[in-house]
Amino acid sequence: MSAARPVLVVAEQLDASADMVVDQLNQRDVPVMRFDSADFPQTVTVAAGHGTTTAGWEGVLDDGRRSVRLENVRAVYYRRPGRPIIADTVAEPYATWAQNQADAAMLNLLSALPVRWINNPHYDRIAAHKPQQLVAATRAGLRVPRSLITNDPDAARAFAKEVNGPLICKPVLGGRLHTGEDRALMVATHKIDPGDFDDSLRLTAHYIQEAIxxxxxxxxxxxxxxxxxxxxxxxxxxxxxxxxxxxxxxxxxxxxxxxxxxxxxxxxxxxxxxxxxxxxxxxxxxxxxxxxxxxxxxxxxxxxxxxxxxxxxxxxxxxxxxxx
CATH class of the missing domain: 3.30.470.20 (ATP-grasp fold, B domain)
Known part of the structure; x- marks a missing residue:
C-alpha cells in the first residue's frame, strides 16, 4: 500500500481512544483525516459519484481544512461519531427528515467503501445486541450466566427459585438515562432481591442474571x-x-x-x-x-x-x- 493513502477516523472530537490511534498513525507517517459525522452537513462537504462502469463510489470528502478522495482511502476507523446536526434555520418536520437523510448518506456511503474497517457500523449494530450475544457466545464455546428477560413477576420469581442464589439486573440496552436537569445518569448493574418482585416489573423489560x-x-x-x-x-x-x-x-x-x-x-x-x-x-x-x-x-x-x-x-x- 502507498503511504499516501489516508485513513479516515470518524469519531467525536473528545475521544481518547481515537486520539491514541491517530497518534500511532501519525508516528508511522500514515495520512489521517479525522472528522465527526455531527459536523455534516454544516462544515463537512461530500461530493461522491458512482458511474455505470466504476467499481465504487468516487469523490471528495472535505472538512474545510483538509480533504480526501474516497477512492484513495485505505481504511476507516469508525468510533461512535455523533449524528449529523442540521442548521437551526431548518424548521420541523423538515429538520428531522434532513438529519435522517444526512445520517443515512454518510453512513451508507462510507460503508460502501471496499476497505479495512474497525468496525463497519452495519456489523457493529448487530454485534451490539446483548441477548443475541449470549447465543453467539454459547455457540462459540464461552460460558455465560443464566439469564432471563421478562416483564412477568411470576416468571422472575420462578427464575430466582431455579437459580437459588444471588441475582443482578442490568439494562438490555446500553446508554445513559437523561433527566430533566440536563444530566445523564448511568443505569448500573445492581443486585436485586426476589422478595421485592411485584407488579412494577410489568412496566418494562428487565434483564435478570445469576450473579457470578x-x-x-x-x-x-x-x-x-x-x-x-x-x-x-x-x-x-x-x-x-x-x-x-x-x-x-x-x-x-x-x-x-x-x-x-x-x-x-x-x-x-x-x-x-x-x-x-x-x-x-x-x-x-x-x-x-x-x-x-x-x-x-x-x-x-x-x-x-x-x-x-x-x-x-x-x-x-x-x-x-x-x-x-
Whole structure:
C-alpha cells in the first residue's frame, strides 16, 4: 500500500481512544483525516459519484481544512461519531427528515467503501445486541450466566427459585438515562432481591442474571485476533458489582487469556464479521472465565494507560495494512 493513502477516523472530537490511534498513525507517517459525522452537513462537504462502469463510489470528502478522495482511502476507523446536526434555520418536520437523510448518506456511503474497517457500523449494530450475544457466545464455546428477560413477576420469581442464589439486573440496552436537569445518569448493574418482585416489573423489560462469583473481572480488548486482557480487582462492594460505579476502588493488572477462551473469542468475532471488540468477563474462584457482554465500540484507552498493553498500536497495524 502507498503511504499516501489516508485513513479516515470518524469519531467525536473528545475521544481518547481515537486520539491514541491517530497518534500511532501519525508516528508511522500514515495520512489521517479525522472528522465527526455531527459536523455534516454544516462544515463537512461530500461530493461522491458512482458511474455505470466504476467499481465504487468516487469523490471528495472535505472538512474545510483538509480533504480526501474516497477512492484513495485505505481504511476507516469508525468510533461512535455523533449524528449529523442540521442548521437551526431548518424548521420541523423538515429538520428531522434532513438529519435522517444526512445520517443515512454518510453512513451508507462510507460503508460502501471496499476497505479495512474497525468496525463497519452495519456489523457493529448487530454485534451490539446483548441477548443475541449470549447465543453467539454459547455457540462459540464461552460460558455465560443464566439469564432471563421478562416483564412477568411470576416468571422472575420462578427464575430466582431455579437459580437459588444471588441475582443482578442490568439494562438490555446500553446508554445513559437523561433527566430533566440536563444530566445523564448511568443505569448500573445492581443486585436485586426476589422478595421485592411485584407488579412494577410489568412496566418494562428487565434483564435478570445469576450473579457470578468473582476473583476479579477482565476487560479483554480484541483487535484483529490480538487479545489484550486487563484485570480489574474491585476493592469495594460497588466496584465488585459494577466496576464503572467506583473507579477509585479498582486495582488494575494484566493476565494471560486461556487458550480455550482465546479460541472462542476469535470464533465469536468471526461470527459477526468484526475485528474489534471490548469484552467483559468475570473470572471465578475456580479460574473459569464467564462472558458477560461485548461492546463493539467499547472504551479501551484506560486499559492501555493503566497497563501499557499496546492496543493503539494493534489498531494502527490493522488500519495501516500491516496484517494479512
Amino acid at each position: 462469583p468473582k476473583q476479579y473481572e477482565v476487560r479483554l480488548v480484541a483487535v484483529d485476533g490480538n487479545l489484550f486482557a486487563g484485570t480489574l480487582h474491585g476493592t469495594s462492594e460497588k466496584a465488585r458489582t459494577d466496576w464503572r460505579t467506583d473507579y477509585e476502588h479498582i486495582e488494575y493488572g494484566i493476565t494471560e487469556v486461556p487458550d480455550n477462551v482465546a479460541t472462542a473469542v476469535r470464533r465469536f468475532m468471526a461470527s459477526y464479521g468484526i475485528v474489534f471488540g471490548s469484552f467483559d468477563f468475570a473470572v471465578t474462584p475456580d479460574n473459569e472465565w464467564v462472558f458477560f457482554e461485548n461492546n463493539p465500540a467499547g472504551t479501551w484507552a484506560w486499559v492501555e494507560n493503566r497497563t501499557s498493553l499496546p492496543i493503539a498500536a494493534a489498531h494502527a497495524d490493522y488500519l495501516q495494512g500491516n496484517t494479512e
